[in-house]
Amino acid sequence: MAGHVQDRxxxxxxxxxxxxxxxxxxxxxxxxxxxxxxxxxxxTEKSKSFPDKxxxxxxKWLSNTEADMSRGQYIDPGASRxxxxxxxxxxxxxxxTDPTTRxxxxxxxxxxxxxxxxxxxxxxxxxxxxxxxxxxxxxALPVSSYRRxxxxxxxxxxxxxxxxxxxxxxxxxSRSVRPPAPVPPRVKPWTATRVFAVRxxxxxxYQTMIxxxxxxxxxxxxxxxxxxxxxRFDTGWLHVANQVKVVNGHLVFGxxxxxxxxxxxxxxxxxxxxxxxxxxxxxxxxxxxxxxxEGPLVTKRLFFSLMGGGAxxxxxxxxxxxxxxxxxxxxxxxxxxxxxxxxxxxHGMHALRHFYASVLLDAxxxxxxxxxxxxxxxxxxxxxxxxxxxxxxxxxxxxxxDALYEGTGSTLDGPETAQGQ
Numbered sequence: 001m002a003g004h005v006q007d008r009x010x011x012x013x014x015x016x017x018x019x020x021x022x023x024x025x026x027x028x029x030x031x032x033x034x035x036x037x038x039x040x041x042x043x044t045e046k047s048k049s050f051p052d053k054x055x056x057x058x059x060k061w062l063s064n065t066e067a068d069m070s071r072g073q074y075i076d077p078g079a080s081r082x083x084x085x086x087x088x089x090x091x092x093x094x095x096x097t098d099p100t101t102r103x104x105x106x107x108x109x110x111x112x113x114x115x116x117x118x119x120x121x122x123x124x125x126x127x128x129x130x131x132x133x134x135x136x137x138x139x140a141l142p143v144s145s146y147r148r149x150x151x152x153x154x155x156x157x158x159x160x161x162x163x164x165x166x167x168x169x170x171x172x173x174s175r176s177v178r179p180p181a182p183v184p185p186r187v188k189p190w191t192a193t194r195v196f197a198v199r200x201x202x203x204x205x206y207q208t209m210i211x212x213x214x215x216x217x218x219x220x221x222x223x224x225x226x227x228x229x230x231x232r233f234d235t236g237w238l239h240v241a242n243q244v245k246v247v248n249g250h251l252v253f254g255x256x257x258x259x260x261x262x263x264x265x266x267x268x269x270x271x272x273x274x275x276x277x278x279x280x281x282x283x284x285x286x287x288x289x290x291x292x293x294e295g296p297l298v299t300k301r302l303f304f305s306l307m308g309g310g311a312x313x314x315x316x317x318x319x320x321x322x323x324x325x326x327x328x329x330x331x332x333x334x335x336x337x338x339x340x341x342x343x344x345x346x347h348g349m350h351a352l353r354h355f356y357a358s359v360l361l362d363a364x365x366x367x368x369x370x371x372x373x374x375x376x377x378x379x380x381x382x383x384x385x386x387x388x389x390x391x392x393x394x395x396x397x398x399x400x401x402d403a404l405y406e407g408t409g410s411t412l413d414g415p416e417t418a419q420g421q
Contacts, residue, residue, distance in 0.1 A: 003038030003066065005058045036062040041069065082166065084125075084157070085118030091157045099247040099292050100254070108150045109157075112137060117154070122166045125158060127174035134180070147180035155179075187385060189358035190351050194329065201328035206321060208277040209304065213352025214359075215270040217374050220349040221245045222256055224312045227300040228283045231266065231274065238266040240375065242300065244311045250293040251311050253300065260375050278303060286311045322349065357382075358389045 009028045012020050032049035036058040040046045050058040092106050116133045134151065141147050155172035162170050171177065190198075199210035212218045212226065221243035230239040241261050242253050255261065266274075284305045289295040304312055323341040326332045332342045353374060360370050367390075371382035 003036065003062045005055060005062060006035045006037055007033060007055075008035055009033050009052075034058040036065075038062060038065060081121045081123065083118060084120050084122060085114045087122050087161055087166070088114065088118070088157050091160055098254070099252075100245050103248060105153050109153055112140065112150050113154050122158075122161050123168075125167060125171045127171045127176050130154075130171045130174070130177050134177070138180075144180045144183045148182060151179050186388065187354045187357075188346075189354040189389065192355075194331065195352070195355055197329035198325050198331065201325035203321065205281045205307070206304065206317075208273050209349070210352060211270045211273045213349055214355045215267055216264045217353050217356040218264070219243065219257065219353065219375075220314060223349070224302075224304055224314070224317075225253060225300065226303050228278075228303065229301065231271075231303075233266070233271055233275065236266050236268070236271070238264045240264060244288070244302075244314075246314060247292055251288055251313060252291060252293060252295065253288045253298050254291050256375055258375070258377055260377065262372060262375050264373050274303070281305075284309055318348070354386075357386050361386060361389050 008031075009025060010022045011025050013023050015021055033052040034050040034055050035047050036050065037045060037047045048058075048061060050061075088109055092102065092109065095102050095105070097105075113133075116136055117129070120129065133154075134147070137147050137150065141150075151172065155170060158167060158170045158172055161167040172179075195210060195214050199207050202210065209223050212223050213220070216238055218226070218238075218240065222240050224244040225242045226238075227242070230241050232238065239261070240256050240263070243256055244251060245254055246252075247254075281303075283301045283303050285299050286302045286305060286309070287297050287299045288311060290298045302311065306312060319341070323332065323344065326344060326347055327334045327341070331347050332344050335341050357370060357374065360373075367383050367386075368379045370386070371379040374382065376382045
């Protein structure tokens with residue numbers, strides 16, 4: 001690196017006698033006196049200015065910069081002055097994840113990260129800034145699992161800044177920064193009484209949604225997007241191949257979560273109810289773009305639609321239909337006049353999947369099969385979520401040992417085989 005420190009208050013001139021002498025420049029006494037200049041890895045000149053009486057500091061900075069370049073740890077001081085908000089927006093725009101996931105992450109970052117961290121230059125981040133932000137986040141969001149998701153997104157942005165040579169280290173990875181603690185989910189499934197109470201409280205055109213959620217484990221969007229072609233009444237199977245979801249305010253068709261198509265057993269009673277539903281509310285053709293608002297139009301013959309036709313929108317259904325049914329079933333209280341319904345995250349349609357899992361586990365179904373039916377990517381995740389719902393082993397242990405004693409005809413002395421050892 002060819003670098004030097006320029007004194008902008010003086011310049012060298014050649015006098016009439018051919019000798020060099022220092023003379024004051026027009027900038028003398030104005031602004032920063034010293035400018036450390038060097039050629040960066042991209043071939044362009046870089047510089048940093050220092051005030052009067054700090055020439056040694058300028059030389060030291062130039063020396064450190066040269067050392068960083070030789071070690072491969074150089075960070076462009078100009079590019080790194082981009083703010084967290086500017087870089088974060090670029091990062092969000094470059095993500096190739098599912099559009100719905102991108103939208104959700106964008107909302108989280110813009111609501112809970114940019115207001116606190118947005119104006120800070122990327123290269124200025126230190127662990128203390130993350131610790132302070134986490135404290136503010138805890139005051140604003142009491143739910144640890146929610147904060148943990150937002151923290152992970154911020155850490156991903158700063159990790160990308162490290163990869164782009166805008167930041168030396170990711171402060172979120174510092175030992176002094178404690179991420180929001182994971183809260184293991186403790187699912188409390190609905191009872192069958194509650195499931196059928198909510199079912200009877202729904203409008204008739206939507207009641208069979210309960211059977212598909214509680215009897216087949218379908219997600220809400222998968223129920224909304226259930227097409228006639230995917231139900232195999234003759235074989236007793238239901239193919240989950242698409243869902244209806246909202247992307248940037250627009251309804252679209254898309255694959256199931258994580259792109260995992262799956263086959264789910266279709267119980268006889270659920271098949272019977274679905275046939276009756278199709279007789280009373282014949283499936284209709286619904287055309288929506290595929291995956292994104294500007295995607296190609298795809299037509300599906302859906303079992304569930306609005307009264308005037310068209311796909312069911314999650315937000316409208318939840319606020320105008322689902323919560324009214326919860327009130328009628330006694331799950332949440334009726335709101336006071338002029339107020340909204342109570343937040344009921346744990347009582348959303350996802351509760352039907354939990355009910356489905358509890359029924360299967362109670363019947364002795366294995367975790368691997370349940371994981372496949374639910375569309376989980378990892379049976380270990382299914383086990384972590386529902387392990388507390390699995391039948392207790394203590395009863396099986398007692399019965400097994402009692403059977404051993406009864407089989408040998410022994411009472412107090414233990415099994416005959418043990419006595420013979």
